[in-house]
Amino acid sequence: MGWKTLDDMDLNGKTVLTRVDINVPVKDGVVTDDTRIQRILPTIRDILEAGGKPVLLAHFGRPKGERVPAMSLSVVRPALEAALADIIDGPVKFAEDCIGGPAKQAVAALEPGEVLLLENTRFHAGETTNDGTFAASLAALGDIYCNDAFSTAHRAHGSTEGIARLLPSCAGRLMQAELSALEAALGTPQRPVVAVVGGAKVSTKLDLLGNLVEKVDHLVIGGGMANTFLAAQGIDVGKSLAEHDMTDTATEILTKASEAGCEIILPSDVVVAREFAAGAAHEVVAADACPADAMILDAGPDSVARITAVFETAKTLIWNGPLGAFEIAPFDAATNAAAAKAAELSAAGTLTSVAGGGDTVAALNQAQAADRFTYISTAGGAFLEWMEGKTLPGVAALGA
Template sequence: MSWKTLDDMTLSGQRVLVRVDINVPMDAGRVTDATRIERIAPTIRDILAAGGKPILLAHFGRPKGQRVAEMSLQHLVPALEDTLGAPVVFAADCVGDAAQAVVDALQPGQIALLENTRFHAGEEKNDPALALQMAALGDIYCNDAFSAAHRAHASTEGLARHLPSCAGRLMQAELSALEAALGTPERPVTAVVGGAKVSTKLDLLGNLVEKVDTLVIGGGMANTFLAAQGIGVGTSLAEHDMTETASDILAKAQTLGCTILLPTDIVVARAFEANAPNETLPVDACPQDAMILDAGPASVARISEALKASKTLIWNGPLGAFEITPFDAATNAAAREAAALSASGALVSVAGGGDTVAALNQAGAADSFTYISTAGGAFLEWMEGKELPGVAALSNAS
């Protein structure tokens, strides 16, 4: 790896600017899910234990360069103190006199929380002057916000140009997991990609067929690939204008020696609702007035065999309409198989994406996966093979 971690930095007595993602859900001024705060705790505790002074930089919502009271990070102080177990001192700005006063008065064992970086229009424009103002508040820059690493903002990319820089524990874990899954994985590698539309995951599919040995395609995306092969999909969600693109991906995979697994049997219904009357049919027998809502048991068996033969798994997206029963069956079964293989040490499994995390949690499989990414867009862009500005900045930093 070309980026430094906290272990490479001398932290004692140093002001450490830590870019975090604490863009958490709230209701009536209270945090309703503290998962993102919990994920940054190891970084903050390690800095405090080493005698450093953590100064948190973060965005919240989309204030578009304006001060919006509801998007103030001050609302997060109680949740931060509860989770981190240390006093948090809030500054009414992320630069200037208000921030400087809080940083200067920060005592050992305290944490500074600076106001929403996006209250400044220069944040999303990666304004060099704003990054320089932020840099004046610290001695070291630590990026622990992988989920924001695909954005070239002042606090995610610009800051690394001005201070000795490193990855925080969460960033380190994300990068290490993704490197193990796509950079230098143990083979064979299988990827599971589901979701509604091929058009939103073209770059992802194009990159994966070059990197993995087996690619499982599920969800509405699979219907588009089936249609590309001349198989009727009834009233199913499918992008019929993308069938030529799907055919190109199939051809590319064949040329590269990547096996693509599509459903061989399907679960169909005539209504998209929980417990709708349904039947399991061969993949080429979908009635014209029915929709495909899940892969069938024979398809799941093929996926399970592919997982058992693999050493590495990357998972993004469900295999069917997992939100409603019984059309969550394929996703649940495959996820539990992957979880069992991971728990036994036979498989390195990395998963990410909003629907993915929800589906794996629903299946009771998430805790056994090797790594679950909390990042959305950044996780996808990494899988697409794109350079992430926040990561590149750490690699290029002093």
């Protein structure tokens, strides 16, 4: 572990510049899902209890270096105050800029026990270009830098990478939990390791698949991606979603897996239908027997039995992407059944399960399995890039 945590820092009396991800969904000026806000509360609480003064750095939307009123973090402030009601007595303080006079004055006025939120870092072009002057302007506001935004750690921005090189730095509680979970899943995992990778396209997950076949013992491929692999084996997938121009690449991945001793598990039976609609007429057929006028929309029961059997022998599970078109019943059956088994084994303590990615979290929530997984990552792109074996600038800078 090349990075420090809050426990390694003397925070008493210090201004702690804390990078958080509160880029939450908003409708009609109201936050509709405060999950990301809830996930940063342990870090803020621990900084306050250690005598530090948290100053929150965050982005909201993509203003592209311009001051866009509709993307002001002030819209998030009421939800942040509500979440912090049990931790602080008064309102969340707010500065109308993240650098310069307004920020300096707000930091200087901050009292112990208070929390300050600075305006959207992306209102400045220097944030996304990782401009040294911008990063220095941020660093000048505090004594210690704490990164609690793993979900932005794959970007070398001023508030994620540049500032970490200018101040004593550490990981916040959420970042610490993410890194510890991912290290347990891919760095030094208990074997056997099984990975589930689903989704529509092979082309978007080439690096991921290429890295995983060298790291895991079993790789379950589902969703539209599985259709491309079936097609690569000469199987007619009818009107199914498939990237026929990627079949050579799929074959290369199969060969690489074989050489690495990784078993790739593709559907042996599939659920097919003539239309993608709720309650559409459907049937289960062998994977190589898809009718020419039908689409493969889910893995079949034999495939699910094989997947769950592998889960029962595994010690570690990494999950990214659904096994079928989970958005519409009955094509969510395979994802739901596999998720339920993974959740059961995790709850029993025999399986360490780590999952991440937008569709993945939605699918596991729908299956009512997410709360029993060992760890659910809130990150999208950063989670994928970690799984791909890439260095994340925001994490690397913490160890600099």
